[in-house]
Amino acid sequence: MSFTADRLLLFGATGDLAQRMLLPSLFALDADGLLAPELKIIGTARSDMSDGEYRNFARAALEKYLPAERRGSMAGFLNRLTYQPLDATTLEGYDDLAKKVGKPKRGLAIFLSTAPSLFEPTIKGLQSAGLTGDNVRMCLEKPLGTDLGTSREINDAVAEAFPEDRIFRIDHYLGKETVQNLLALRFANIMFEPLWNAAHIDHVQITVAETVGLEGRVAFYDDAGALRDMVQNHMLQLLALVAMEPPAHFDATAVRDEKVKVLRAMRPVTKGETVTGQYRAGAIQGQAVPGYDEELGKASDTETFVAIKAHVDNWRWKGVPFYLRTGKRMPKRVTEIVIQFACVPHSIFAGKGATMQPNRLVIGIQPEENITLSLMAKVPGLDREGIRLRSVPLNIAMPDAFTGAVRRIAYERLLLDLIEGDQTLFVRRDEVEAQWEWVDAVRAGWEAEGLAPKTYTAGSWGPSAAIALAERNGVTWHE
Structure with missing residues (x-):
C-alpha cells in the first residue's frame, strides 16, 4: 500500500543516533x-520529559551536531515535535503512546532505533495499541541479530505485524550519495559495463577504515567485533552493488533481486582466506591512543580488524577476488572501492622501454566523495632514449562537479524514502539472511581453526598477515 506518512514515530528518540543523525x-x-506541513514527529524513550523539554533537548542536539551552514530558524521544526515517555518492555504505556500519535490522515511511519532485544516486545506493544494497521510501516535500525538464527527471530517477530512491503531495514551506507553514484557510474555510462567482468577486471578492493576506537560502544562492540559490525552489513552491501547484474528498472524489487543473487553466489571462505587483528597502543595523527585491551579493561579475543579474500561464483565474476578490509584505529578514516582492471594483453611500447600499469577506478565514499580513474599517458619529450609512460589520474570530486548542490546526511534520503514509502535503498529480508549465512560460515571457520586475532599497532593498516593475504596473488592494498 503506497502512502506518504503524516506521522513519524521515533523510538530511541533521546539516543545517540537520534541526536547525531535523525533530528x-x-x-x-x-x-x-521537503516535509509536508502536516507531518508530525513523535519521539518516545524511557526518559521522562514533557513536549517542551523534548523540544529543548532537540534544539541542543541540533546546535551541537548540525553543520553551521545548514542551521536556520528552528521554531517551525521544533513545533512538529511531541514526546511520550515509554517503557518498551511492558504493554503499559502503549495506549498513551497511541493517543499521542493520534489518528493519521494518511499513514504512520515508525523508526525503531533501540536494542534488538526490545524489537519483539515493542512490536507486541504496538499491536496491543492498534499501531500496526495497513497504513503503518516499520523501519528497523541495525544490528538485526548476532547470527542467522537471531536475525530470523527478529524478522519473524516483525513479520507477525508487518508484511515485507511495509518493513524498511536500514543500512545508512546505501543513503550515501557516492554509493548511489556507483549505480549511475555502472548503468548510465556505456563505457564501463562491457568491461565490468572477469575478462577485464583483475580484482576488487573494498576498504572501510576507522581511526576511532570503542567510542562508548564497549559492550556492543566486544560482543560483535568487526565482522558483524561492518562486514555483515555495510561491506557486503557495497560488494553486492559492485557485482550485481543490471536490474531491469531502478525500483525496490528489481534492484534487491539482483543484489540477493550476488549474496547467494558468494563462495564460502576457506582456510587462509581471512586475517583478524586487534589493535594495541599506538598513535593516530600524532596523538597517543590506548590499546583495545586497555580501553576494554580486560583481555578479549574480539577482532577489531578483519581482511577477507572473497569470491562470487557466477558467470561474470568467476576467478576475480574481492578483497575486503575493515578495522578500527587505522591511520586514516576512509571508505572506498577500488576496481583494478587487468593489464593490456600486449604492450606495443615494451620495445621502446616503456612500462605499463593497469587502469584503476577508485570510488571514494567517505570522508571525501570522489571518483578517480587512472589512465596511461605518454610523458612529453622527444623519446630519444625510449618512450616513457605514466599513470595519470582523472579526478571527479563530487562537490566540485556539482557546485551548489547540498551535501546531505545519508539519513536525510533514507528518512524521506521511509516517509514516502520507497524501499529501493533499504534491505530485504532475504538479503539480510544471505549476508548472515555467509558471515556465520566465516565465524564457524575461525572457531574450527582456533583463529585468534593478531595484534597490530594503532595507527597502522592492521596485521602484516593482511598484507600477505593480498600479496600472495601479487596484489597491493590501495593506501
Whole structure:
C-alpha cells in the first residue's frame, strides 16, 4: 500500500543516533521544504520529559551536531515535535503512546532505533495499541541479530505485524550519495559495463577504515567485533552493488533481486582466506591512543580488524577476488572501492622501454566523495632514449562537479524514502539472511581453526598477515 506518512514515530528518540543523525536530518529536510506541513514527529524513550523539554533537548542536539551552514530558524521544526515517555518492555504505556500519535490522515511511519532485544516486545506493544494497521510501516535500525538464527527471530517477530512491503531495514551506507553514484557510474555510462567482468577486471578492493576506537560502544562492540559490525552489513552491501547484474528498472524489487543473487553466489571462505587483528597502543595523527585491551579493561579475543579474500561464483565474476578490509584505529578514516582492471594483453611500447600499469577506478565514499580513474599517458619529450609512460589520474570530486548542490546526511534520503514509502535503498529480508549465512560460515571457520586475532599497532593498516593475504596473488592494498 503506497502512502506518504503524516506521522513519524521515533523510538530511541533521546539516543545517540537520534541526536547525531535523525533530528539533524529531519530538520534539514524541513528547512528545504521537503516535509509536508502536516507531518508530525513523535519521539518516545524511557526518559521522562514533557513536549517542551523534548523540544529543548532537540534544539541542543541540533546546535551541537548540525553543520553551521545548514542551521536556520528552528521554531517551525521544533513545533512538529511531541514526546511520550515509554517503557518498551511492558504493554503499559502503549495506549498513551497511541493517543499521542493520534489518528493519521494518511499513514504512520515508525523508526525503531533501540536494542534488538526490545524489537519483539515493542512490536507486541504496538499491536496491543492498534499501531500496526495497513497504513503503518516499520523501519528497523541495525544490528538485526548476532547470527542467522537471531536475525530470523527478529524478522519473524516483525513479520507477525508487518508484511515485507511495509518493513524498511536500514543500512545508512546505501543513503550515501557516492554509493548511489556507483549505480549511475555502472548503468548510465556505456563505457564501463562491457568491461565490468572477469575478462577485464583483475580484482576488487573494498576498504572501510576507522581511526576511532570503542567510542562508548564497549559492550556492543566486544560482543560483535568487526565482522558483524561492518562486514555483515555495510561491506557486503557495497560488494553486492559492485557485482550485481543490471536490474531491469531502478525500483525496490528489481534492484534487491539482483543484489540477493550476488549474496547467494558468494563462495564460502576457506582456510587462509581471512586475517583478524586487534589493535594495541599506538598513535593516530600524532596523538597517543590506548590499546583495545586497555580501553576494554580486560583481555578479549574480539577482532577489531578483519581482511577477507572473497569470491562470487557466477558467470561474470568467476576467478576475480574481492578483497575486503575493515578495522578500527587505522591511520586514516576512509571508505572506498577500488576496481583494478587487468593489464593490456600486449604492450606495443615494451620495445621502446616503456612500462605499463593497469587502469584503476577508485570510488571514494567517505570522508571525501570522489571518483578517480587512472589512465596511461605518454610523458612529453622527444623519446630519444625510449618512450616513457605514466599513470595519470582523472579526478571527479563530487562537490566540485556539482557546485551548489547540498551535501546531505545519508539519513536525510533514507528518512524521506521511509516517509514516502520507497524501499529501493533499504534491505530485504532475504538479503539480510544471505549476508548472515555467509558471515556465520566465516565465524564457524575461525572457531574450527582456533583463529585468534593478531595484534597490530594503532595507527597502522592492521596485521602484516593482511598484507600477505593480498600479496600472495601479487596484489597491493590501495593506501
